[in-house]
Amino acid sequence: MNPPPLYRRQYQHQQQIFEVLIKRSRRKTLAIHVLRTGLVEIRAPLQCAWLQIDDFLEARLDWIVAAIQQLANSPLPEAPAYCDGEYHDYLGQPHQLLLVRGKPSQVVVGAGQLLVQCAAPSDPQQVRQCLLKFWRQRALLVLDERLRDCRAHFDQVPAVAALIQRKVALSGESANAAGKLTIRRMRARWGSCSRGGDICLNAALVQKPTVAIDMVIIHELCHLHHFSHSKAFYGLMDAAMPGWRDHEGLLNQPSWRRQTVLV
Secondary structure, eight states: OOOOOEEEEEEEETTEEEEEEEEEESOSSOEEEEETTSOEEEEEETTOOHHHHHHHHHTTHHHHHHHHHHHHHSOOOSSOOOOTTOEEEETTEEEEEEEEEOSSOEEEEETTEEEEEESOTTOHHHHHHHHHHHHHHHHHHHHHHHHHHHHHHHHHSHHHHHHHHHHHHHHSSOOSOOOOEEEEOOSSOSEEEOTTSOEEEEGGGGGSOHHHHHHHHHHHHHTTTOOSOOHHHHHHHHHHSTTGGGGGGGGGSOSEEOEEEEO
């Protein structure tokens, strides 16, 4: 089950440049989808000529502008529908759900797609459970790797190295050895750190951009030295990840989106 080929092109209308994703498949007609992010997607037959695609898009440029404005001004629904064509993020990039019936239940990630195979793809709860399992499996790999990389960087930060040397001098033992990493779903927190150095990370982080993942991990690593959110804690955050405040908003962005469709 291979995802269809994807192409990216740019178009201009009234001094506004659109990024357009062209997705070819064995469909018979052309269709346009506009995402909340402003990305325009065209679904085209495999053998459709580029000139025909250009004409199709240019004839609908006014509709595209109106659709982008409508999506930008309308609130997101409260929860995803877990339906075919919906977009869910993986590492901060939108991936479209492609639902198919089959066994075993599995999710295959491809170029811009999440291929979800399950016994009842029309059942939103079954699709949701497949995705939750997939996010957790990916989180176990991705978050462990990010923690190791962030820890290696963190321990080399001069302010952190000075704290470690001071603690070693006082105790005579290695300070703040890496604890256990736990991955689980959390409703209200992206991460936590115990006084013993164990770190727990939210599996949903795997849907966020890498820079947001690293920010959460650095936050928890800072708690190894300052358990409360004190001035010293935030000073260490600034030293370990300058500009981290610029990325805080990424955690609040929805990790899924719907689309408007023009056939």
